[in-house]
Amino acid sequence: MMLARRPLVAVGTTAALVVLQALIDPTGLLVLAGWPGGAPQAQLWWPLARYVVFLPVLFVVVWWCAVRAGARFWTMTAGVTLAILLAQAATAFAMTGDPLFAGWAASYVAAKAVPSALIVAGVTRIAAGPRTLELRTPENLCADCGRLHKLPRKARRLPLRETGIVWPYAVLxxxxxxxxxxTWWTTVVYTEWVPAPRIDHGAFAVISGMVLLAGFAYLSMRWMRRRVDGALAIWLGALVAGGMLGIVQGAVAIVVDNGFDGDIWGLMATYTFVAEGLSFGAAVGWIPAVAMWTADRIRARRAAKTPEDVETPDQAPRSAARTAVLTAVAAFAVIAVATGGVTAVRAATRPTTTALDVPAGFLRADGDMITDGSGNQVLLRGVNVNQLVDFYQPRASVPATRPLTEADFTAMASYGFNVVRLGISWSSLEPARGEYSQAYLDRIAQAVAWAKAHGIRVVIDMHQDGWSNIAATDADVCRPGTDPMWGYDGAPVWATVSDGAPRCEFQGRDISPAGDRAFEHFYFDTDGIQTALVKAWGVVADQFKGDPAVAGYDLLNEPGFGETAPVTTSQQLGRFYDRAISEIRSVGSPQMIFLEPSILWSGLGFDTGPRPGFTSDSNLVFSPHLYAESITMDRGLGLPPFVSIERQFELATRTADQYGVPLWSGEYGYWGDSADVQQRLVRFADQEDARVLGSAYWVWKQACGDPQNGIGPTGNGLIPQSCTTGDDVAPNMDLLSVLSRAYPQTAPGRVHTLHAESSNPYSTTAPWTKMTMSGSTSTRSCDLAVWIPGITKPTVTSTGVTDTALTQVSGGWRYTGCAEGKYSVTTG
Incomplete structure (x- = not known):
């Protein structure tokens, strides 16, 4: 009765916990299997997979672990953790068909799995009671195996599976x-010297990672086999070993990666290491477990034939090792076939990308730089322009946007800006399905023409916030912990499918049942919604394919995570990007593609986006939004920074390097009204210069009626608006003085060092005219162009630069010249 009661209690507690969590959590994101609201969609697979796959796998594995490992609290905790991770992996596999990705995806529920496992194990221990077991040792595990064949099968199962030999399975x-x-070891947390079997990090990382993992597996498997019945001991040992490796990786990273240098990145990184380690052990631990089970079955058959065939203690390790090797070969074959099959399916179903030579005059991605195709590096520095975005209007009498005129571009050029990230709205572009607004395309074209006339390039950004500009209505019943939310901007009404989920927000607009469900429908292309946006991009690209003033296309602003990250934010987001890129290339548009990770990057300071290789196109730019210490979750909750400004630059650089593309931040800033806004901006500028990068500040102008502005005396932005008169007020020169600092807009070859500073460190509005830079070029180029702010003629010295000229332009000066070999420029 005790043996039956334990799994019943464990499964019952797990089911009760699932139900209780679903009732408490209003979003469905923070629990094992939540229900944030909305009508069920039985005709679709992905909404059901989280229940018809996750819950059965969860309950079956919990039952199994309760029978085999339920006698002790800690073994049961490991068992329930395994059950949750396997349930998540099975669900991800059912949704994607990618076994390795599905295993890695389980790491995203580690923060839910471990606390839930502790609760289930605790209740099971109290309600079902302990089971008294003799601690198994090599001496008593199989003392009389020769006569076991005479016993009933159930009676001989336990000792046959407990040989005491674990090292072959640990090595395996x-x-x-x-x-x-x-899959497992490619996230931004892994830096040099962190032990991980990641081939591209060199022999030390691979060998040390493998040795540590095998060593921890030996210890944990040995411990488990003396306490847990059957092959489950090996599987749980693999799970624990992965977690132990993660702890060591975190400790190493704290040392070599300055883990607590102005933030708590050391803790965040360690959690990520442990989560990935646990998911690896859960998803792959079946392989050594099968090896152990196979060895026991072979041993049992030999024992059943004749007692004389029973292996001696010195023979058992060799037999186990042989079985482990054979199982390894089989496992390699299975994984290779599965992985190869997935790759083949991807290749067969992926739209072909037309290879285009980027014409002269167009910018392009060249390794880790943006270049002009003539041997010159180009730094794109500027601002976001949101004046063409179709925002929700909270107050009928207050416009949500400000008019966009040529005067805006005249002013931007006077601050040395050479790029704008121009936000556009799908809702204005395609208000009715399949019907594209030529009037709106003309407005975009007019903005591009104005920019071009003032030497400014344009990144066209398909902007969205909260998926659409639909706001909560009286019909939306918000659960406790959530509030009715305004609309924002993005998709048209016909492309917004929320199944009746409430338009309510939890800790901000990006966690909303309605918005999350709409994003989920988009990612899985319900009714062709994603296909429609892909086609819309083809329309935009066809309009601007011949205009070099358009630097590129930002395919989707801050993609939401839907309801099933990382299936959405990695696999499905990569699928959308690949389809949109193919559509853009199919109309002959050669411009760069700017790729954003999900909104999690803006909220946490880091994230994992589409895996490298999601597209065959190479003219790409990685474009995260670097909002560290700004609108990130930590600051909103009053916590220490998860990621500092300096750290986020490093993490973004690592990710761009993984993709093999340049880095360009499409948004940053928005540090609020605190006294240290400029201090943070100066730190940002120092990092940007040190890494020779460009970016676009958020935002040029923000209307008083913009839903992101709230209700206040002025409209936010670099050029604020008086909410009383509607007119511009004095520009934010404390910010503009930093943003308009001296920098090389175009530089022959490559810029190696760059640093700018204020002409007067005691003034927050003094122009940053002081700059030093060095570079080198293999061929002579006369395209050096340096922007210097201010009305006073600057002093410029240089080496390796000839045919120089210093020309006054609106708002500052332009220094030009020819360079060959190594060169440097100093302004002051």
Whole structure:
């Protein structure tokens, strides 16, 4: 009765916990299997997978673990953790068909799995009671195996599976780790010297990662086998070993990666390491477990034939090792076939990308730089322009946007800006399905023409916030903990499918049941919604394919995470990007594609986006929004920074390097009204210069009626608006003085060092005219162009630069010249 009661209690507690969490959590994101609202969609697979796959796998594995490992609190905790991770992996596999991705996706529920496992194990321990077991040792595990064949099968199962030999299975776990490294060990947390079986990090990382994993597996498997019945001991040992490796990785990273240098990145990184380690052990631990089960079955058959065939203690390790090797070969074959099959399916279903030579005059991605195709590096520095975005209007009498005129571009050029990230709205572009507004396309074209006339390039950004500009209505019943939300901007009404989920927000607009459901429908292309946006991009690209003033296309602003990250934010987001890129290339548009990770990057300071190789196109730019210490979740909750400004630059650089593309931040700033806004901006500028990067500040102008502005005396932005008169007020020169600092707009070859500073460190509005830079070029180029702000003629010295000229332009000066070999420029 005790053996039956324990799994019943465990499964019952798990089910009760699932139900209780779903009732408490209004979003469905913070629990094992939540229900944020909305009508069920039985005709679709992805909404059901989270229940018809997740829950059965969860309950079956919890039952199994309760029977085999439920006698002790800690083994049961490990068992329930395994059950949750496997349920998540099975669900991700059902939704994607990618086994390795599905295993890695389980890491996203580690923060839910461990607390839930502790609760279930605790209740099970109290309600079902302990089971008294003799601690198994090599001496008593199989003392009389020769006569076991005479016993009933159930009676002989336990000792047959407990040989006491674990090292072959531990070695096997370590040996297969590099096979999955392309999925588990490619996130931004992994830096040099962190032990991980990641091939591109060199021999030390691979060997040390494998050795540590095998060593921890030996210790944990040995411990588990003396306390847990059957092959489950090996599987749980693999789970624990992955977590132990993660702890060591976190400790190493704290040392080599300055883990607590102005933030709590050390803790965030360690959590990520542990989560990935646990998911690896859960998803791959079946391989050594099968090896152990196979070895026991072979041993049982030999024992059943004749007692004389029973292996001696010195023979057992060799037999186990042979079985482990054979199982490893089989596992490698299974994983290779599965992975290869997935790759083949992707290749067969992926739209072909037309290879285009980028014509002269168009910018392009060249390795880790943006260049002009003539051997010159180009730094794109400027601002966001939101004046063409179709925002929700909270107050009928107050416009949500400000008019966009040529005067805006005249002013932007006077601050040295050479790029704008121009936000556009799908809702204005395609107000009715399949009907594109030529009038709106003409407005975009007019803005591009104005920019071009003032030497400014344009990144066209398909902007969205909260998915659409639909606001909550009286019909939306918000659960406790959430509030009715305004609309914002993005998709048209016909492309907004929320199944009746409430338009309510939890800790901000980006966690909303209605918005999350709409994003989920988009990612899985319900009724062709994603296909429609892909086609819309083809329309835009066809309009501007011949205009070099358009630097590129930002395919989707801050993509939401839907309801099933990372299936959405990695696999499905990459699928959308690949389709949109193919559509853009199919109309002959050669411009760069700016790729954003999900909104999680803006909210947390880091994230994992589409995996490298999601597209065959190479003219790409990685474009995260670097909002560290600004609108991130930590600051909103009053916590220490998860990621500092300096750290986020490093993490973004690592990610761009993984993609093999340049880095360009499409948004940053928005540090509010605190006294240290300029201090943070100066730190940002120092990092940007040190890494020779460009970016676009948020935002040029923000209307008083913009839903992101709230209700206040002025409209936010670099050029504020008086909410009383509607007119411009004095520009934010404390910010503009930093943003308009001296920098090389175009530089021959490559810029190696760059630093700018204020002409008067005691003034927050003094122009930043002081700059030093160095570069080198293999061929002579006369395209050096340096922007210097201010009305006073600056002093410029240089080496390796000839045919120089200093010309006064609106708002500052332009220094030009020819360079060959190594060169440097100093202004002051």
């Amino acid at each position: 776990l370590g040996a297969i780790a590099p096979l999955a490294a392309g």
